[in-house]
Amino acid sequence: MIFVHSTCNIYSFYVLYFFFLCISFLRKRLIFGIGLALLLQIPLLFVSRDTTTTNDDSSVEDNTTKDDESSLFNDHYRFPRWGNEGIGFDDWMIFVQGLKNGTASTVVSPKTRSRFPEVLYVVDAHGVWVSSMLTQRSFFRTNQHRQKLTEQLFTVAWQLLIAQTNSTRWIHLQQASSLQGFPFLAWYGDYKSCQYHNWKNTSSIPLLTTCAPVSCPYAFPIPNYQNVWSVLSNTEQQTSYQTQYPWPSKQRQLIWRGSLSAPNEHYNSTRWRVVVHAQNDPRVDVGFVSIGHMNARLHIPWPEIGGGLKPTITPMSDFQQYFAILDMDGNAWSSRFGELLCYNSIVVKVEPVYVESIQRDLIPWKHYIPMASNLSDWDSVLEFLFDSRNDAKIQRMIRSANRWCRQQLTMPALAARLLDVWENYLGHMEEGSPRWQTQWSEYKASIFHSDFDMVKLN
Ligand SMILES: *[C@@H]1O[C@H](CO)[C@@H](O)[C@H](O)[C@H]1NC(C)=O
Ligand SMILES: *[C@@H]1O[C@H](CO)[C@@H](O)[C@H](O)[C@H]1NC(C)=O
Ligand SMILES: *[C@@H]1O[C@H](CO)[C@@H](O)[C@H](O)[C@H]1NC(C)=O
Ligand SMILES: *[C@@H]1O[C@H](CO)[C@@H](O)[C@H](O)[C@H]1NC(C)=O
Numbered sequence: 271m272i273f274v275h276s277t278c279n280i281y282s283f284y285v286l287y288f289f290f291l292c293i294s295f296l297r298k299r300l301i302f303g304i305g306l307a308l309l310l311q312i313p314l315l316f317v318s319r320d321t322t323t324t325n326d327d328s329s330v331e332d333n334t335t336k337d338d339e340s341s342l343f344n345d346h347y348r349f350p351r352w353g354n355e356g357i358g359f360d361d362w363m364i365f366v367q368g369l370k371n372g373t374a375s376t377v378v379s380p381k382t383r384s385r386f387p388e389v390l391y392v393v394d395a396h397g398v399w400v401s402s403m404l405t406q407r408s409f410f411r412t413n414q415h416r417q418k419l420t421e422q423l424f425t426v427a428w429q430l431l432i433a434q435t436n437s438t439r440w441i442h443l444q445q446a447s448s449l450q451g452f453p454f455l456a457w458y459g460d461y462k463s464c465q466y467h468n469w470k471n472t473s474s475i476p477l478l479t480t481c482a483p484v485s486c487p488y489a490f491p492i493p494n495y496q497n498v499w500s501v502l503s504n505t506e507q508q509t510s511y512q513t514q515y516p517w518p519s520k521q522r523q524l525i526w527r528g529s530l531s532a533p534n535e536h537y538n539s540t541r542w543r544v545v546v547h548a549q550n551d552p553r554v555d556v557g558f559v560s561i562g563h564m565n566a567r568l569h570i571p572w573p574e575i576g577g578g579l580k581p582t583i584t585p586m587s588d589f590q591q592y593f594a595i596l597d598m599d600g601n602a603w604s605s606r607f608g609e610l611l612c613y614n615s616i617v618v619k620v621e622p623v624y625v626e627s628i629q630r631d632l633i634p635w636k637h638y639i640p641m642a643s644n645l646s647d648w649d650s651v652l653e654f655l656f657d658s659r660n661d662a663k664i665q666r667m668i669r670s671a672n673r674w675c676r677q678q679l680t681m682p683a684l685a686a687r688l689l690d691v692w693e694n695y696l697g698h699m700e701e702g703s704p705r706w707q708t709q710w711s712e713y714k715a716s717i718f719h720s721d722f723d724m725v726k727l728n
């Protein structure tokens with residue numbers, strides 16, 4: 271990529287220079303920017319730019335800096351998304367009525383339907399409410415774990431919202447919560463196409479989800495249970511990774527372990543292709559530790575993938591014994607991506623099909639090294655990685671990733687990110703249903719005095 275390879279020609283150099291000046295100007299650091307840009311190599315400066323940025327991205331005052339920067343790279347990964355027609359609240363209310371007696375669902379498969387029901391929430395001035403009737407509809411324990419962690423975040427987000435008396439960032443939210451609040455549906459499954467907003471092909475039902483397919487035009491991925499898990503489980507450990515896994519002691523190989531979890535009947539799932547491709551490449555150590563239940567009946571040509579399963583590496587933080595860690599989609603989003611960016615090793619990420627809400631901040635060649643999903647750049651990426659002249663650049667990327675982790679994988683930052691999604695959702699509601707507040711104030715009582723059995727979180 272042009273920012274780190276020394277092969278960039280003189281024209282891209284000027285483009286970068288001009289771009290850098292603009293950024294400096296926008297950030298009111300023109301003089302400083304020009305000085306540094308002249309003194310140092312511009313590509314290096316770009317990669318390390320945020321070493322001069324001390325303000326915390328989780329600050330609720332200003333989310334614009336991050337946007338300016340990441341939108342240049344990450345439009346592809348930019349969520350939430352919804353059509354110009356906005357959200358039809360009439361349809362939403364009809365859907366929710368059907369949800370009550372089990373006649374409406376966004377999910378086709380009966381099995382998935384019973385594992386992952388759409389769960390109804392209401393946010394208002396008193397707190398966040400959940401339908402305990404819908405929660406209990408899932409017999410699947412995994413779902414309850416996901417739901418519980420996410421609901422912790424809902425509570426923190428509500429507290430953050432209530433503490434804001436005067437924000438310009440969450441105008442719709444503040445207005446709604448001062449009136450009758452607002453309802454939404456969350457869905458905790460992950461293996462999903464984009465069609466979940468479709469209901470009877472006549473209306474679009476917005477669901478707040480863990481992730482979304484990159485190409486999906488209708489989706490509201492929210493900070494998910496894995497992000498919350500990272501926050502809760504990891505905060506103290508992160509600071510010790512550098513001493514626990516010092517750079518010089520690392521094994522110089524690219525590591526990956528995981529399950530063959532996505533359907534693989536055509537032998538073309540990402541994980542399968544990568545593991546096959548990597549065989550006999552001594553620079554990499556990748557392999558399956560298990561075959562997912564979806565592939566239980568698949569004929570596995572074992573010789574193609576190294577002859578057998580590989581030993582797992584636990585805890586996952588022990589991946590840091592290797593200097594580079596591969597990351598790729600499973601049967602949905604790679605739920606470990608955020609966590610890996612807290613590690614003291616470089617992350618190589620195979621271009622994802624499923625993305626989560628954090629992806630919008632993460633910039634290839636700044637926080638991680640990207641790899642095309644067709645693996646066309648396998649050799650060039652590995653050559654970069656294994657050329658020790660690039661160590662300083664690689665370590666700089668690791669520092670950027672770790673800084674992102676410290677700032678963004680915190681409860682306040684995730685809560686602010688969630689409020690952004692809620693705000694956006696209400697914006698689309700306004701667009702599609704300008705009278706939704708009035709409709710909702712009439713409809714709300716019928717939800718609270720019903721079998722939905724709404725209970726307050728905490
Ligand atoms: C379920 O609820 C919907 C909406 O209120 C209603 O139209 C439908 O008749 C109900 N179906 C059953 C089987 O009760
Ligand atoms: C909100 O902010 C505006 C301008 O910053 C200020 O004039 C106003 O007094 C504030 N209102 C409250 C309720 O804090
Ligand atoms: C940033 O904040 C603005 C409101 O100030 C909001 O409209 C926008 O969606 C936010 N963007 C992101 C990416 O959070
Ligand atoms: C929705 O549309 C698709 C494609 O047009 C069709 O295959 C499907 O049967 C429709 N579903 C319903 C419930 O009408």
Ligand SMILES: *[C@@H]1O[C@H](CO)[C@@H](O)[C@H](O)[C@H]1NC(C)=O
Nearest residue numbers: 532535536537538539540623
């Ligand atoms: C794998 O191949 C099948 C059949 O050609 C295709 O339908 C499917 O989309 C492919 N999957 C991936 C992940 O490329």
Ligand SMILES: *[C@@H]1O[C@H](CO)[C@@H](O)[C@H](O)[C@H]1NC(C)=O
Nearest residue numbers: 621641642643644645646647
């Ligand atoms: C592989 O993917 C890259 C990036 O997505 C693309 O530029 C390239 O044309 C693809 N190569 C082939 C052979 O499909």
